[in-house]
Amino acid sequence: AGVSAGATAGALLLLLLLPALDGCAGRPGTSPTPHTAAPDDAGVARSLDALFESRPYHRTTWGAQIVDVRSGRTLYERNAPRLMIPASNMKLLVTAAALDALGPHYRYRTSLYANGELRPDGTLSGNLILYGRGDPNISGRYVAGPTAIFSALADSLACRGVRRVEGGIVADQSWFDADPTRPDWEAYDLLWWYAAPVSALSFNDNSIDFTIRPGRPGEPALISAAPPSGFYSFRNLSRTVTRVDSGAVALDFKRDPGTNRITAYGDVAADAQTETESFAVVDPAAYAATVFRETLEAEGIAVARDPVTVVSDPRLSPVDSTSRLLAEHVSPPLEAVVNSINLRSQNLHAELLLKTLGKEKRGEGSWAAGIAAERDFLRRVGIADDGVSIRDGSGLSEGNLVTPGALVTLLRHMLRHPHGGIFFGSLPAAGGEGSLRSRFSNSPAADAIHAKTGTLEHVNSLSGYLVPVRGDTLAFSIIANNHGLESSQVVAALDSAVVTVVRGYRGS
The missing domain is CATH 3.40.710.10 (DD-peptidase/beta-lactamase superfamily)
Incomplete structure (x- = not known):
């Protein structure tokens, strides 16, 4: 792009x-410009x-x-x-x-590789490898929507005649080490976009965007998540109240430890303004690859194997001299x-x-x-x-x-x-x-x-x-x-x- x-x-x-x-x-x-006083x-x-x-x-x-x-x-x-x-x-x-x-x-490159052959019927044998090199902007920041870059990569595959991936999607984040956070970052901060885990294959700031609007008093707040994906699950245990009383629990989010099972809980005032909170994911490379697979399928390219595979060790990277570059996204400049x-x-x-x-x-x-x-x-x-x-x-x-x-x-x-x-x-x-x-x-x-x-x-x-x-x-x-x-x-x-x-x- x-x-x-x-x-x-x-x-x-x-x-x-x-x-x-x-x-x-x-x-x-x-x-030199002199001072006037x-x-x-x-x-x-x-x-x-x-x-x-x-x-x-x-x-x-x-x-x-x-x-x-x-x-x-x-x-x-x-x-x-x-x-x-x-x-x-x-x-x-x-x-x-x-x-x-x-x-x-300087520009980042995010690449799609294949190690298999493309058959005449449009089937790609083997896996499709999504290889990240640290691009911070695989998101909707400079394009129309968070999955627009993935859609463009899918279009490139379709132009090459790819209709089906016989294997699965491999998320290769081995360009960087596998250390996602610093040990002295606060535990609560790790739930949010501003302390999201770091990966060479990042997507949507490694966060899920929750848009929150009050519902009717006594009913849950109206909370939608973007981008939609099977990568995470969400429970809404929030409550809309006439006012948030002193000492009451205001709206907050949590996850089951080590998972992407997310829960919203607490009170939202009925007169509150619409706001968006961005909640960090666990395993951002898997998040990117899962949404990419879902995008491929929405664009008409079937993927046989699920779930995705994540590679963090460069010694285990499937990308080698025999890999074929099928498509590539080039980032905006540094x-x-x-x-x-x-x-x-x-x-x-x-x-x-x-x-x-x-x-x-x-x-x-x-x-x-x-x-x-x-x-x-x-x-x-x-x-x-x-x-x-x-x-x-x-x-x-x-x-x-x-x-x-x-x-x-x-x-x-x-x-x-x-x-x-x-x-x-x-x-x-x-x-x-x-x-x-x-x-x-x-x-x-x-x-x-x-x-x-x-x-x-x-x-x-x-x-x-x-x-x-x-x-x-x-x-x-x-x-x-x-x-x-x-x-x-x-x-x-x-x-x-x-x-x-x-x-x-x-x-x-």
Whole structure:
């Protein structure tokens, strides 16, 4: 599949923005943009210190650094060398490393192989092998519906004359290792899309999408699942109530351990809005292959054997020099993956990208190899090994640690990088698509901030760029750890800090 028109237009827009970014970053050979008002570093620092030390934020551990990208001058810092939990700010590291190592035009290939012969009657002897290489977007993200890519592969088989598969479907996920999750991810998180298991053969973000609407009071909520498949079973034990009383169990989902038998339970208010929850599957490669088999059958290609077979060990992969390539899906370029990770904070895509980095640069699709490749890049950037501790690509693990100073060093480097415009363009902007959509509206920072958010329990972070209209580009990182406050309270403090900086260096 090619890139959507929207993605192509986005890429063109980023190319058009590059000259403007170059000027902000102060590349060698360009004239620096002078401040129209003299910056008051001391005044900004006093205001930020007062904010971080005021109640109720005074018990929070704050780390921050703000640097003028062009000159390298540090405008403010607080615990800048201190290792802190960054949450999703960790995604900045893997996306930068991947753009550097793989380039924005890198594409994933998902292949269909056969080891048997195609007989004149349209029967394919042997098995049909669905071979994954880590594509995060075998889904409806860039095409019309979650199974559209599988339908296109089925059409390719039909064009070759395939009418029946004598064997079964083999899901080959051996391009990566068989380790699906990190041991320190929270058990409850593993039920949901944001901690879905990682596989070289992934489908629909390795999740089932449940759309929930209230029913009549006293009756179950109206819950539909997509894509429909025999891969999972679903029981609806929910209840629609006039209101969800304090202490009552609100709607939730669970699975029988180790299975894809899923149950919805708890109360849904009769006046609740329609919403969609994405529930993670067990064994994503089998999920992909099962839905693919169901798609083949819906398209008129019969498959003799069921259920599917999953291969995880590369030594047991049925793909060899005698295998025939029948069809192949080629993904949108890596630029689209980077956008999904930074703009929408897609955790699974960050983990798939980290393992891709390991496979392409270290020859092994594992977290260990991906982390080693990421560290290679960070050392070249100037970030010492003791400035970061890496557990995953997404920031979901609380074992990830990074200093605010290291994040700012990375941000400064990327604005001068050949792919800096793409990296910059992947960051959320106030009022735009992504995690800053509802922040900074009607504030002096509304047209200045391009930054990645981060949230875990007791952790909030914000790192990126400030592009004051009348000043130089600033790189910043602000991280809050060890707070016992509501996340919204700490987000308000982060936003207030950013507005303080913009006012101080815009002269407004």
